[in-house]
Amino acid sequence: MKGVPRPAVVEHIERISQTYYWLEMRIIEDVIEAGPGQFLIIWLPRLKEIPMSIATLNNDTVSIFFKVVGKGTQRLAKLSPGSRLGVKAPLGRSFTGMVSGDKIMLVAGGTGLAPMIFASQKLIESGKQVMLVWGTPSSQDAEKVHSFLKRVMPRAVEVYVATDDCGYGFCGTAVDLAYELARRDKPSDVVSAGPRPMLTSLVQRMRGLNIDPIVLLEEEVRCGIGMCGSCIVRGTPFLLCVDGPAFRYSSVVSYFEHKI
Amino acid sequence: MTKQGVLSVRIPGINLSHPLMNASGILGNDKDHMRRYKEWGLAAVVTKTFTPQPRRGYETPIIIELPTGGFLNAVGLANPGKDALPELIDAGKALGLPVIVSAGGTTPEEFREVAIVADEHGASAIELNLSCPHTKGYGLEIGSDPRMVYNVVRTVTSSVKVPVYAKLGLSDYVVKSSEKALEAGARCLTLINTIRATYIDVHTLKPVLSNVVGGLSGPPIHPVAVRVVYEVYRELRPCIIGVGGIQDWKTAAEFVAAGARALQAGSMLAVKGRSLVRDVLDGLVEWLKSHGFRSLEEAVGIAQRT
Ligand SMILES: Cc1cc2nc3c(=O)[nH]c(=O)nc-3n(C[C@H](O)[C@H](O)[C@H](O)COP(=O)(O)OP(=O)(O)OC[C@H]3O[C@@H](n4cnc5c(N)ncnc54)[C@H](O)[C@@H]3O)c2cc1C
Ligand SMILES: Cc1cc2nc3c(=O)[nH]c(=O)nc-3n(C[C@H](O)[C@H](O)[C@H](O)COP(=O)(O)O)c2cc1C
Ligand code: FES
Numbered sequence: 001m002k003g004v005p006r007p008a009v010v011e012h013i014e015r016i017s018q019t020y021y022w023l024e025m026r027i028i029e030d031v032i033e034a035g036p037g038q039f040l041i042i043w044l045p046r047l048k049e050i051p052m053s054i055a056t057l058n059n060d061t062v063s064i065f066f067k068v069v070g071k072g073t074q075r076l077a078k079l080s081p082g083s084r085l086g087v088k089a090p091l092g093r094s095f096t097g098m099v100s101g102d103k104i105m106l107v108a109g110g111t112g113l114a115p116m117i118f119a120s121q122k123l124i125e126s127g128k129q130v131m132l133v134w135g136t137p138s139s140q141d142a143e144k145v146h147s148f149l150k151r152v153m154p155r156a157v158e159v160y161v162a163t164d165d166c167g168y169g170f171c172g173t174a175v176d177l178a179y180e181l182a183r184r185d186k187p188s189d190v191v192s193a194g195p196r197p198m199l200t201s202l203v204q205r206m207r208g209l210n211i212d213p214i215v216l217l218e219e220e221v222r223c224g225i226g227m228c229g230s231c232i233v234r235g236t237p238f239l240l241c242v243d244g245p246a247f248r249y250s251s252v253v254s255y256f257e258h259k260i
Numbered sequence: 261m262t263k264q265g266v267l268s269v270r271i272p273g274i275n276l277s278h279p280l281m282n283a284s285g286i287l288g289n290d291k292d293h294m295r296r297y298k299e300w301g302l303a304a305v306v307t308k309t310f311t312p313q314p315r316r317g318y319e320t321p322i323i324i325e326l327p328t329g330g331f332l333n334a335v336g337l338a339n340p341g342k343d344a345l346p347e348l349i350d351a352g353k354a355l356g357l358p359v360i361v362s363a364g365g366t367t368p369e370e371f372r373e374v375a376i377v378a379d380e381h382g383a384s385a386i387e388l389n390l391s392c393p394h395t396k397g398y399g400l401e402i403g404s405d406p407r408m409v410y411n412v413v414r415t416v417t418s419s420v421k422v423p424v425y426a427k428l429g430l431s432d433y434v435v436k437s438s439e440k441a442l443e444a445g446a447r448c449l450t451l452i453n454t455i456r457a458t459y460i461d462v463h464t465l466k467p468v469l470s471n472v473v474g475g476l477s478g479p480p481i482h483p484v485a486v487r488v489v490y491e492v493y494r495e496l497r498p499c500i501i502g503v504g505g506i507q508d509w510k511t512a513a514e515f516v517a518a519g520a521r522a523l524q525a526g527s528m529l530a531v532k533g534r535s536l537v538r539d540v541l542d543g544l545v546e547w548l549k550s551h552g553f554r555s556l557e558e559a560v561g562i563a564q565r566t
Contacts, residue, residue, distance in 0.1 A: 001327070227323050229288065229293050
């Protein structure tokens with residue numbers, strides 16, 4: 001029944017910083033179970049559907065972390081408690097079964113932080129050691145989001161922040177910071193989500209450390225249930241909405257070779 | 261006889277190693293989809309319906325699952341246009357898959373434009389989508405008018421060498437339309453397409469599909485599809501490809517008993533993938549054996565002998 005748009009209601013919405021928003025929804029008369037990497041599709045009645053990663057999940061209440069890019073996310077940012085929506089979930093596949101070892105490094109860029117919030121919760125619950133590296137262009141966003149994370153993330157997670165404008169945390173990209181930390185701490189596995197150029201540079205740097213990271217990809221998701229074919233991962237037989245969005249980099253090399 | 265031998269069956273233009281292929285619109289608009297079809301173990305593949313020009317399709321939601329069972333879609337015939345066909349056909353053939361190109365249009369000429377590209381680039385057959393239930397001008401208006409069916413099929417069969425199949429949907433005139441399609445040179449009938457339907461979310465008080473009306477597919481339409489296959493076979497004894505709600509070997513066997521010699525699975529193939537194909541093939545072999553048939557062909561239309 002994952003393809004049924006289940007009725008849901010907005011419980012809480014918050015503009016964390018200039019760029020980033022947090023929204024909590026309650027699924028009416030239903031609970032969902034999901035693992036890290038899995039996502040949902042939010043139906044904005046008579047407007048459109050938008051795919052969003054699960055950032056936190058507690059029985060019937062699910063949160064997302066997002067930024068405004070177009071008309072769907074604009075509408076999303078203007079919702080208020082009580083607004084009614086539909087939610088298709090859980091979509092995609094959990095990556096818990098893919099991670100190897102007990103010392104996991106999560107590397108996120110921008111809204112790629114969303115699935116990593118959920119991942120750190122789940123990985124800590126299963127007894128792993130987790131460090132999270134997050135990069136965002138502006139220090140204004142960085143500081144606010146960093147303090148917000150303390151509310152929604154397990155305390156056991158070590159969080160590192162990088163900014164391009166150097167005004168907060170590490171001066172540089174998330175990839176630069178992750179590389180330095182990985183050299184020092186030797187994680188057993190690396191999982192990453194963010195814009196494609198960031199993932200490309202991450203896998204290149206990690207290759208030097210003999211790490212084949214798990215990457216969360218983005219393709220256009222139009223149905224979310226394996227029928228329309230829009231989310232085919234370039235050069236592979238994988239559908240992002242069914243087999244992904246998390247893949248071991250070595251199994252999706254052609255995605256990175258394909259021109260945008 | 262081997263399992264493959266028992267299930268092998270000939271339809272115009274193709275020797276199928278077994279009767280099961282995908283239904284049009286489950287993937288099939290991108291060359292990378294072919295590898296997935298191959299992994300599923302289909303005997304032949306059908307492309308998404310192609311039109312002369314690229315179509316972006318409707319705004320989302322385009323496909324939803326229904327709480328009452330089955331799926332509802334109004335994709336809006338999204339496809340990259342006929343110029344993308346050669347690459348798609350080549351990709352299928354490179355994997356050893358016979359490719360049936362589904363063609364669509366608003367006029368007989370548009371169907372012909374697509375069919376000619378398919379014919380020239382090595383498609384094994386062309387399936388004319390005369391029954392899309394949700395894209396204005398592109399389907400059911402044609403398929404439920406036997407004269408239009410004749411015109412479209414005739415225009416195409418007179419312009420291409422490969423066999424042409426006609427895909428029809430649920431309408432009061434489906435037997436008449438079938439007759440006209442065959443008269444115009446169609447060599448096989450694909451029955452049926454999705455059925456017009458609507459889903460309203462009572463919490464938001466809104467229809468969910470952006471197009472409001474879509475096509476119902478999956479297990480809920482299976483008995484309707486079996487009825488149509490049964491009636492058309494009884495009246496005309498043509499080559500029929502049965503489609504609608506196949507979810508296991510029994511739902512597949514019913515089509516064969518009603519008169520279908522080949523099968524397509526859509527919704528439940530997307531859900532179950534390779535395990536559906538295995539279930540259907542293994543189950544059909546056992547079913548044929550238990551009734552003493554030496555081949556699938558012997559069982560086609562067997563339920564007509566009542
Ligand atoms: C599996 C999956 C998980 C996702 N998780 C999240 C998440 O947790 N948080 C989040 O904020 N977003 C996430 N996204 C991206 C999100 O779905 C899009 O931002 C959203 O669909 C845009 O819809 P829109 O109507 O606002 O913009 P549209 O009108 O669809 O697009 C407006 C413009 O923005 C561009 N655009 C679209 N997506 C992006 C993007 N991601 N980044 C930059 N430009 C873009 C488009 O090309 C277009 O030019 C996810 C996407 C997928 C496939
Ligand atoms: C998402 C989706 C897209 C479809 N697109 C097409 C199409 O482009 N052309 C066509 O002839 N039929 C299309 N169909 C109809 C199917 O080919 C098939 O006739 C119908 O779904 C019934 O089979 P099923 O119950 O096994 O899904 C589509 C069906 C679905 C679910
Ligand atoms: S979004 Fe439609 S198949 Fe993945």
